[in-house]
Amino acid sequence: MKTCHTVLRYCATALLLPLSMAAQDNPQPPVMDATAHRQAVEGARKRLQNAWREFGERNARGEMAPDIFSLRVQPKILTTGEMEGLMKQAQAATFPEPDVVRSVNGKLNVTLNVFKARNQIGSDPVYLRSYNGKLVGPTLRCRPGGHSLHHGEQQPRSRTRHGGCDEHAAWV
Amino acid sequence: MADVMNTLHGFNTTNLHTHGLHVSPSGISDNVLLEIPPRSEQKYEIVIPKDHPAGTFWYHAHKHGSTAANVGSGMSGALIIEGGLDTVPEIARVPDRVMVLQQIPYVNNASKPVCPAISKDTNLTVGVIEAEYADCSFGPRTWDKLGRYTTINGVKLPVIRMQPGSVERWRLIDSAIREVIQPELVRVDHSGQSAPSKLNFHEIAVDGLALGRVATRSKLELWPGYRSDVLIQAPPVSGVQYVLRDARVPGGGVIIPEERRYLAVVIVEGPPNPMPLPTDDAVRRFRLPSIDPKRVTARQSAAYGIIPKGDGVVFTIDRQPLDFDEARQNTLGEVQEWTVISRNNVGPVSHPFHIHVNPFEIFSILDEQSVEQLDRDPKTGAVLPVWRDTIILNEGWKVSFRTEYTDFDGVFVQHCHILDHEDEGMMELVEISKPPAPMPMADAGAMEPKRLGSPYPAPAWSLPDATGKVQKSADLLTRPTVLFFYEGFACLRCNEQMTALVEKAEAFRKQGVQVIGISTDSVADLGKALDGSACPFPLLADPEKRVFRSYGCYADGPLHGLFVLDATGRVHWQNVSMTPYLDVDALLREAGQVAAPARSGAVASRQP
Incomplete structure (x- = not known):
């Protein structure tokens, strides 16, 4: 019904490496065999359900005071010395x-590759699922372009090794 | 044990959601029912309407079962539609910072005391988020037990440098998965400085949608999924420092170390560079227009709740966990009024409500004492409605909003934006269907005039009249109406129909029925109908035939259409055909029956 100014073309590629393929100098979490992994996941689910049951019982008895959303709580004012200590924790000086x-001209093309990547949060190394290997996805900025475009008729598809929406999408 | 579908599962399967965008939820657009399994690729094409509000939106993974794990790992980003508020000079000239707030709940060796799955044999030298540690990353109180730091754009404690008196725009996007963040800007103690002890947030938009004013606040309350566009003005003195601090005080007696509260540092330095803030008048016109309560055609309610079951709990909406075979049914064109609450059987819990595709205008938030919590106009004291796409539901509170289903049919979701609640079932499919479309060419029967068993809301429009003034359906369709579609002044058969309608104009008026014509003519050509003599009812120009299409009056070209609408804009009788309907006396009777209950004050039945 409407003419459209921006087509957001997005290409998500789920590229999740088996952990064993990671390089040796990249310490990775230990790899479990499938049965042990399934049991571990089941165990986590049960503990999570138990945690909710316990929370629910305590919360219903009024033992879990709700979060306080009060403007009356006065913040602590950092001293200059404490500030110097805090600045040592700053991960980026800028x-x-x-x-x-x-x-560009009413079209935004972006490829988001999904894979586990090593990054650092504060002083902690992490190995997490990511967009393009970063801890945050790229900012997509759409500018009104005045182009009138029709919605494409492409169907969802999967691909094996080549082709697809971005030839440069790497299988790393 | 709840069924596996409503558990944290399938962390390696993902998809994409454009949070807050008013776009199609179908096909390869903003379709969160798509799944991208490992080693496969999915193309998306999301068409953003030309008149889409400009603002701060975001995208993130949304595959049911892995949403918390994916978004919690940092799979989110800003999606900014430029224009709108950006064009206000006081905003256009200032630095524009994207701030994606994150709370990434990874576990590592240091988590052993609070994470039973990490045994003495496990060696997690790197932080991970995995299903086997799901009870440590997700669930009640896990964020504070893990002791992680809130990051901005993936960085712990970034440093922002501002010149004295200068202004910046911060686009705060709360991509945290379960806890509220309450930012405040607190001065670091410096003796002898005259700078204020706190800096204010001058808020201009929430959830990407302009407030229409500059709301000055000393603290923000950002729930998962929320956005807040704020202007920050540095004090006029150099050498002063502030910390962006999370003021949240968690419940359950948990004490947060002070340093975990700090999100960013602001250092005021360099030569003064004073900049003005915009006035309310400068930003007012960017607010989406309010929905007139008189236009509401349907009501909805939803209650979010955690319910004990067996050895655990279930996460529900209206006491049912997500079922992919059930969808809340709606019709395109409806204007709905919703009441949403949080009602749990595990003591009080808050849930951020979010619905895809269509934003909503909140006109009331009542707390447990029925005290209105929306902002009020400082001068008049009037409650100020606010447009959002996500809103917190506190236990015992009641949130009421209006929303309009325009442009897009299809299936999407509403859900709790505490993302492990969502993965565990606190989500519901929502379907918007097209209204029963007239089938002009399908069979002869469809071409007969038709009184409808169940009236449907007429599609909305805004079209120029012969003077060029834009007329809106919302304003005009508040009385019983005969709406006729005609091909234009050059069509002889159209003129025959119009002449017949003009002759009976007074009879329609006596029955309380207005007549409106929509033509394929341009504004300039509208006046040429009736050989240029004045028409007793409004004629509107639809040269692009968009409204013709939305009423089904189009098949390889414009068709003749006649619709009888009641005072709430619902279609009771229609005729769409290759030839114009000329039995104006029969039309007068139909219109009179539709109008009769409106005159008597009754709504339900058209039959005497």
Whole structure:
């Protein structure tokens, strides 16, 4: 019904490596065999359900005071010395913007590869599912372009090794 | 044990959601029912309407079962539609920072005391989020037990440098998966400085949608999924420092170490660079228009709740966990009024309500004492409705909003934005169907005039009249109406129909029925109908035939259409055909029956 100014083309690729393929100098979590893994997941589900049951019982008895949303709670004022200590924890001396992808002539093309990547939060190394290997996805900026476009008729599809929406999508 | 579908599962399967965008939920658009399994690829094409509000939206993974794990790992990003507020000079000239707030609940060796799955044999030298540790990353009180830091754009404690007096726009996006974040800007103690002890947030938009004013606040309350566009003005003195601090005080007696509260540092330095803040008048016109309560055609309610079951709990909406075979049914064109609450059987719990595709205008938030919690106009004291796409439901509170289903039919979801609640079942499918469409070409029977068993809401429009003034259905369709579609002044058969309608114009008026014509003519050509003599009812121009299409009056070209609508804009009788309907006396009777209950004050029945 409407003319459209921006088509957001997004290409998500789920690329999840078996953990054993990771390089040796990249310490990775230990790999479990399938049966042990299934049992571990079942165990976590049961503990999570138990945690909810316990929370529910205590909360219903009024033992879990709700979060306090009060403007009356006065913040602690950091001293200059405490501030110096805090600044030592600052991970970046400047403000880090995420990568930016902009629309061109009413079209924005972006490929998001999903894979586990090593990053650092504070001083902790982490190995987490990611968009393009980062801890935050790129900022997508759509600018009104005035182009009138029709919605494509492409169907969902999967691919094996080549082709697809971005030839540069790497299988790393 | 709840069924496996409503558990944290399938962490390696993902998909994409464009949170807050008013776009199609179908096909390869904002379709969260798609699944992208490992080693496969999915193309999306999301068409953003030309008149889409500009603002701060975001995208994130949304596969049921892995949403918390994916988003909690950092699979989210900003999606900004430029324009709107960006064009206000006081906003256009200032630095524009994207701030994706994250609470990434990884477990590692240091988590052993609070995570039983990490045995003495496990060696987690790197932090991970995995299903076998799901009870440590997700669930009640896990965030505070893990002791992690809130990050911005993936970084712990970023440093922002501002010149004295300067202004910045911060686009805060709360992608945290379960806890509220309550930012405040608190000065670091410096003796001799005259700078204020706190900096204010001058909020101009929430959830990407303009407030229409500049709301000055000393603290924000950001629930998972919320956005807040704020202007920050540095004090006029150099050498002063502030910390962006989370003021949340968790329940259950948990004490948060002070340093875990700090999100960012603001250092004011360099030469003064004073900048003005915009006035309310400068931003007012960017707010979405309010929905007139008189236009409401349907009501909905939803109650979010955790319910004990067996050895655990179930996460529900209206006491049912997610069932992919059930969808809440709606019709395109409806204007709905919703009441949403949080009602749990495990003591009080808060749930952020979120619905895809269509934003909503909240007109009331009542707390447990029925005290209105929405902002009020500082001058008049009037409650100020607010447009959002996500809103917190506290136990015992009642949130009421209106929403309009325009443009997009299809299946999407509403859910709790505490994402492990969502993965565990606190989600519901919502379906918007097209209204029963007239079938002009399908068979001869469909071409007969038709009184409908169940009236449906007429599609909305805004079209120019012969003077070029734009007329809106919302304003005009508040009385019983005969709406006729005609091909234009050059069509002789149309003129025959119009002449017949003009002759009976007074009879329609006496029955309380208005007549409106919609033509394929341009504004300039509208006046040429009736050989240029004045028409006793409004004629509207639809040269692009969009409204013709939305009423089903189009099949390889425009068709003739006649619709009888009641005072709430619902279609009771219709005729769509290759030839115009000329039995105006019969039309007068039909219109009179539709109008009769409106005159007597009754609504339900058209039959005497």
